[in-house]
Amino acid sequence: MHEIEMLINGRSYSGLAEARMTLADFLRHSLGLTGTHLGCEHGVCGACTVLVDGASVRSCLMLAVQAKGAIVETVEGLAATDGKLSPLQQAFQDTHGLQCGYCTPGMLMTIVELLRENAQPSEAQIRDAISGNICRCTGYQSIVEAVLLATGGKSAGRMSE
Amino acid sequence: MKPPPFEYFCPATLDEAIGLLSERENAKVLAGGQSLMAMLNLRYVFPDVLVDINNLHDLASIDVTAERIRIGAMTRQRKIEVDAALFARAPIFRSALKLVGHRQTRNRGTIGGSLCHLDPASELPLLALLLDAVVEAAGPSGRRRIPARDFIAGFMMPGIAADEIVTAIEFSPWADTHTFGFNEFARRHGDFAIASSAVHIERDSSLVIQRAAIAIGGIGSVPQRHFAGEKLLVGTSGDAGAIAAVVEACDQLEVIGDFHGGPEYRLSVARTMLRRSLHSALPGPNRPVAA
Ligand SMILES: Cc1cc2nc3c(=O)[nH]c(=O)nc-3n(C[C@@H](O)[C@H](O)[C@H](O)COP(=O)(O)OP(=O)(O)OC[C@H]3O[C@@H](n4cnc5c(N)ncnc54)[C@H](O)[C@@H]3O)c2cc1C
Ligand code: FES
Ligand code: FES
Numbered sequence: 001m002h003e004i005e006m007l008i009n010g011r012s013y014s015g016l017a018e019a020r021m022t023l024a025d026f027l028r029h030s031l032g033l034t035g036t037h038l039g040c041e042h043g044v045c046g047a048c049t050v051l052v053d054g055a056s057v058r059s060c061l062m063l064a065v066q067a068k069g070a071i072v073e074t075v076e077g078l079a080a081t082d083g084k085l086s087p088l089q090q091a092f093q094d095t096h097g098l099q100c101g102y103c104t105p106g107m108l109m110t111i112v113e114l115l116r117e118n119a120q121p122s123e124a125q126i127r128d129a130i131s132g133n134i135c136r137c138t139g140y141q142s143i144v145e146a147v148l149l150a151t152g153g154k155s156a157g158r159m160s161e
Numbered sequence: 162m163k164p165p166p167f168e169y170f171c172p173a174t175l176d177e178a179i180g181l182l183s184e185r186e187n188a189k190v191l192a193g194g195q196s197l198m199a200m201l202n203l204r205y206v207f208p209d210v211l212v213d214i215n216n217l218h219d220l221a222s223i224d225v226t227a228e229r230i231r232i233g234a235m236t237r238q239r240k241i242e243v244d245a246a247l248f249a250r251a252p253i254f255r256s257a258l259k260l261v262g263h264r265q266t267r268n269r270g271t272i273g274g275s276l277c278h279l280d281p282a283s284e285l286p287l288l289a290l291l292l293d294a295v296v297e298a299a300g301p302s303g304r305r306r307i308p309a310r311d312f313i314a315g316f317m318m319p320g321i322a323a324d325e326i327v328t329a330i331e332f333s334p335w336a337d338t339h340t341f342g343f344n345e346f347a348r349r350h351g352d353f354a355i356a357s358s359a360v361h362i363e364r365d366s367s368l369v370i371q372r373a374a375i376a377i378g379g380i381g382s383v384p385q386r387h388f389a390g391e392k393l394l395v396g397t398s399g400d401a402g403a404i405a406a407v408v409e410a411c412d413q414l415e416v417i418g419d420f421h422g423g424p425e426y427r428l429s430v431a432r433t434m435l436r437r438s439l440h441s442a443l444p445g446p447n448r449p450v451a452a
Contacts, residue, residue: 002169019166022202042203043198043266046263058195061195061202061266063213
């Protein structure tokens with residue numbers, strides 16, 4: 001067993017884990033942070049995306065021991081403490097950027113990383129950024145709309161006309 | 162928990178890591194984990210020991226000079242994608258890396274891991290072969306340098322021993338005036354390619370091709386150099402006739418069918434990719450423009 005501590009959404013957490021436990025399972029099962037979702041568990045769907053030391057990673061493809069001492073950001077950290085949604089989350093709600101919500105935590109964390117580097121991404125850049133996140137419900141258009149709404153960008157697509 | 166149980170070590174030095182690999186039975190290196198972790202989760206592999214080399218920070222650097230480019234094995238794919246000095250001398254890396262998985266996998270995945278996993282459709286082994294790179298590996302008896310063509314020993318089979326660790330890849334940049342093309346086709350952005358092609362070209366002042374390298378990935382058991390095509394190209398101006406001959410000569414390559422389609426389909430995708438790469442390496446619709 002490994003003693004693991006990390007800073008998650010500004011709070012310090014610790015727990016014990018076997019070496020083979022993934023970061024995703026550690027967040028969900030050991031720490032009860034179930035906002036991070038698991039879809040495929042082999043790196044394809046992106047549902048489990050979290051930020052580790054500022055970089056988006058698939059938490060199903062990283063061991064919890066490898067995140068020892070890291071700064072981790074998950075979907076739970078996006079809304080304000082009083083529950084007020086972040087502008088990006090609010091935009092997702094406003095444009096129906098989610099239906100079942102399964103992909104949403106991964107989508108949000110992926111886009112958080114994108115917006116930190118590029119506050120006003122083009123539609124093409126948004127689509128490129130979320131290429132590693134699979135959504136079975138929305139058809140992606142409304143997710144792209146959400147990011148454009150949150151950033152004041154313009155859509156080349158049909159829906160915003 | 163998906164992965165089978167294993168013992169985990171995260172050594173601080175290369176010697177320690179090699180020591181673990183040579184002393185322990187059934188030990189495996191863990192780099193970016195973007196292939197290995199998936200295989201563990203799917204229980205395709207059952208290592209008894211994992212040697213995590215993410216603490217070997219000396220292996221994560223990019224050194225660019227006019228004569229030599231060296232990329233450490235633990236350099237993240239994302240870092241290689243955005244490196245300005247590398248882009249200035251070997252811009253093909255950026256074009257290729259944009260197609261390696263996704264941003265999230267490139268943030269973790271390393272060049273060494275990609276070379277050692279050696280998927281036949283992988284972009285980075287294709288570039289290593291294209292550029293006649295040398296793969297450097299360290300083991301119990303020291304370091305050795307392996308030409309990429311020997312390192313690519315067979316289907317997903319890197320030419321290193323179980324107790325060796327790839328430390329870097331090195332190659333000579335082409336002339337500053339070289340041109341290139343990189344294309345691949347995958348059903349979804351970021352997926353492994355059904356076929357890919359990489360082209361490097363140097364021309365003299367009268368725009369005659371002096372040097373050409375062509376590599377084709379995805380269609381065979383390993384990435385392949387298209388030597389016949391290179392020969393057909395050198396000495397020409399890269400005119401439409403020459404391009405057609407080079408593309409035609411792809412039938413000399415090894416092509417295997419898979420669930421994407423039979424050999425004929427994959428060969429035809431490879432030809433289309435190669436035609437596109439040649440067109441981007443030879444500016445102008447099919448023919449060079451006067452410099
Ligand atoms: C959704 C998805 C899409 C992907 N798409 C692509 C793609 O389009 N193109 C592509 O090329 N790859 C793709 N990949 C795989 C790529 O992301 C991996 O990064 C790469 O194949 C392995 O690199 P790694 O650093 O993650 O190595 P790991 O997964 O840690 O290791 C891979 C193998 O190499 C060995 N190894 C690693 N480093 C060394 C070393 N220095 N010395 C000796 N042995 C070593 C390991 O023991 C293991 O056997 C994809 C992965 C995912 C999850
Ligand atoms: S659960 Fe991690 S990528 Fe699908
Ligand atoms: S909202 Fe259901 S998967 Fe995206």
